[in-house]
Amino acid sequence: MSELPLTLSLVLRRASRMGGSKWVVTALREGAERRTWAQVAERALRLCGALKRLGVRPGERVATFGWNHHQHLELLLGVPQLGACVHPINVRLHPDDVVHVSREAEDAVVFVDASLTPLLAEVRARLPHVRHWVVMGEEGEVAPSFMGAPRYEELIAGEAPLEGLSEVDERTPASLCYTSGTTGRPQGVEYSHRALVLHAMGALMVDSMAVSERDVVLPLAPFFHASGWGLPYSTAFAGATLVLPGPRLDAGSVAHLIERERVTLAAAVPTVWNAFEPVLREGKHELSSLRRILCGGAPLPMRTIQRFAEHGISFLHAWGMTELAPSGTMARAREEGSPEERLAPLALQGAAVPGIELRVVDSEGRELPWDGASVGELEARGLWGASRYFKGSEGERFRAGWLRTGDVATLDAQGALRIVDRTKDLVKSGGEWISSVELENHLMAHPGVKEVAVIAVPHEHWGERPVAVVVRQPESRVSFEELVEHLRPRVARWWLPDAAHFVAELPKTATGKVDKKALRRVYARSHAT
Ligand code: AMP
Numbered sequence: 001m002s003e004l005p006l007t008l009s010l011v012l013r014r015a016s017r018m019g020g021s022k023w024v025v026t027a028l029r030e031g032a033e034r035r036t037w038a039q040v041a042e043r044a045l046r047l048c049g050a051l052k053r054l055g056v057r058p059g060e061r062v063a064t065f066g067w068n069h070h071q072h073l074e075l076l077l078g079v080p081q082l083g084a085c086v087h088p089i090n091v092r093l094h095p096d097d098v099v100h101v102s103r104e105a106e107d108a109v110v111f112v113d114a115s116l117t118p119l120l121a122e123v124r125a126r127l128p129h130v131r132h133w134v135v136m137g138e139e140g141e142v143a144p145s146f147m148g149a150p151r152y153e154e155l156i157a158g159e160a161p162l163e164g165l166s167e168v169d170e171r172t173p174a175s176l177c178y179t180s181g182t183t184g185r186p187q188g189v190e191y192s193h194r195a196l197v198l199h200a201m202g203a204l205m206v207d208s209m210a211v212s213e214r215d216v217v218l219p220l221a222p223f224f225h226a227s228g229w230g231l232p233y234s235t236a237f238a239g240a241t242l243v244l245p246g247p248r249l250d251a252g253s254v255a256h257l258i259e260r261e262r263v264t265l266a267a268a269v270p271t272v273w274n275a276f277e278p279v280l281r282e283g284k285h286e287l288s289s290l291r292r293i294l295c296g297g298a299p300l301p302m303r304t305i306q307r308f309a310e311h312g313i314s315f316l317h318a319w320g321m322t323e324l325a326p327s328g329t330m331a332r333a334r335e336e337g338s339p340e341e342r343l344a345p346l347a348l349q350g351a352a353v354p355g356i357e358l359r360v361v362d363s364e365g366r367e368l369p370w371d372g373a374s375v376g377e378l379e380a381r382g383l384w385g386a387s388r389y390f391k392g393s394e395g396e397r398f399r400a401g402w403l404r405t406g407d408v409a410t411l412d413a414q415g416a417l418r419i420v421d422r423t424k425d426l427v428k429s430g431g432e433w434i435s436s437v438e439l440e441n442h443l444m445a446h447p448g449v450k451e452v453a454v455i456a457v458p459h460e461h462w463g464e465r466p467v468a469v470v471v472r473q474p475e476s477r478v479s480f481e482e483l484v485e486h487l488r489p490r491v492a493r494w495w496l497p498d499a500a501h502f503v504a505e506l507p508k509t510a511t512g513k514v515d516k517k518a519l520r521r522v523y524a525r526s527h528a529t
Contacts, residue, residue: 005170006197008080011237015077016041018239022213026069026244027257029139035070037236044078045161051082052162054132056108058083061176063107064136065089065098065116067247068223071136071152075111076223076232080174080193081165087176088224091116092510093186099126101178101186104391108132111152115140115247139246170194176390177226179322180511188390191325196233198355199325199384203234208330208353209265209294209316215240216261216289220249220268221297225511226326229267229294251275255285267294269512273304274451280307292316296326296349298513299419299437301444305346309339319349319417323386323403328356329417351415356382360411365399372412375420375433378405408433425516427456427466434466434495436516442490443468448478451506453514454497457524468500469519 004010019037026033035043056062062079064086066072072088079086087105089098091113098120102110109132112120117135121143124133135142136152174193178186191199203209211217211234219231219242227233235242243261245254249272258266273295279285293308296318305315314333320326331350334342352358360368360376368374379402388398397404408420420426420435427434436454443452451471456464472478480500487496501523507515 005167005193007168007170007172007193008077008174008196008233009165009167010197011200011233012041012044012077012081014239015236018213019236022239023241024070024073024244025241025261027246027248027253032261033070037239040070040074041077042161043156044074045081045163045165046156046159047074047078048081048162048165049159050155051079051084051109053159054109056082056084058168058172059085060108061085061087061105063087063089063102063105063110063130064112064223065091065110065120066113066136066223067091067116068219068228068244069113069137069246070244071111072223073232073242073244076175076227077236080168080172080196081162083166083168083172085173085176085190088222088227090178090180090186090224090510091119091222094510095119095123097186097510099123101188102127103129104188105176109134111136112146113137113140113247114142114146117141117143117146121145137246168193170197175227177224177322177325180225180509180513189323189325189386190390191227191384195325195384196227196230197237199230199327200233200237202327202353202355202384203230204238205354208327209234209318210292211235211238211240211265213239215264216243217241218243218245218254218258218261218263218266220245220254220266220272222511225297226320226322229296229320229326231267251279255279255287258287258290259285262289264289264291265294266290269297270295270300270304271298271508271512273308274301276304277307280311287311287313294318296320297511299440300346301441302343302347303444305343309333309343315346317346317348317350319407319419321380321403321405323405324356324380324382325384325386327353327384328358328380329353331416345416348412349409349417349419351417352380352382355384356380358411358415358417359402360409370411370413370415372410372416372418375408375410377423378407378409378417378419379403380405408435425455427454428464429459429462429466429494431463432494436466439466439468439487439491439495439497442487443470443483446478446483446486448473448476448482450474450476451514453506453516453519455516455519455523457498457520459498466495466497467523468497469506469523470500470502471505472502
């Protein structure tokens, strides 16, 4: 049989041939920028010509520092065609981490959004390895030190689409994404062409994301978070319309975009959907086109699932990781039964998508039974799973071909995954584990709670005890005692938190997840005194 390599040129060719009438739409402050996929593919090849002219060689890295928009998309598609590697840097990283990842990657060129140039201006002097800076996006003031840098449109304007690209080996790194570093320094994961193509094909399967040519796909997950969950590639491969949100990710802007572009599939972490409550309540936006929401990256509260279900919108609940590019599992609602029965599968993270294998192991690395009760560390491997980190750091996370995920979980007889906690977020009280995720889910079901994080704080007698950090709903005066009463019928007595701190907002990591490391730093001390 043919040995046509699994490279992103396959994806680009398909987008350009099949996508003549399908669009890439970028939301602007006023209106939108619209191009067909064929135009996007042509521009990506002009970008290749420009990068060659700038001296970018195969194996080098081209970084991006931007929101999701069409120029950024062209970089994701174009850079790998040269055998070079695109490196989307997380724009919410601490400046020291930006310096760390860019130095480690030795980025030859950096493309930065005009509006984000002030952030890079701070660290530019610490990045002497960067040979060229290019400014993208149309919105925002360019920082003075970037005034002389060429603009993206100037760069590709006179360029002809590069022809006769030699086919790269499918194992060549196409993209470099870093983990968000919730537990330490961000770690780089190099996605090969092969992994990205297989991941894109995987996303088209009906039991996975089921991205289809008829979809209008809105990736709110930023490109620097596992390539916007691979959706730019799967949408290009499906030949579906892609809507890119730019920098405006608040519920009002997102709802407006869904309504105007008739989005059918939108993807984001739970924080985005939890914040939709006022939009759903006010009912000013017509969201009927939205058939499914792809959500993962952090625990998804049942209350959010229920609120959308009341509006006829269903969730695809996914578990994934940067190391899996990121797709690992998928849960979807049942088609029959009472409303509760239909939504029940969404409380779990679902079964591994075909191409990914999971197992749960004990502390000695022995596999535990799939009985829905045996709790251990989750390990994963598969067609788009990493086998090491970029530049080989943290080798102990990979054991005999399996990735140790750092998640504590169970698997049931049907293969459905239940994430109990992160290893580092579990509360160990009197030698027994308490799941912070489960406590949070129950607390989120209280009408007075807007957001909550449960963390472990040191305790002289018990070792650790759970403490809740709570953001109340705007009108709510809910007290710690009321929250304890709410939890009492739902969890064991020794699981009840020792205290609640009421705050205006919770700190978030660079990928929009609650930053428990930061909370532990603050509340471990205040609890002890
Ligand atoms: P990242 O590499 O930033 O995508 O983070 C991956 C981690 O996010 C996983 O190891 C889990 O701890 C967490 N995570 C991802 N999806 C889910 C989910 N659906 N429910 C709970 N935690 C999740």
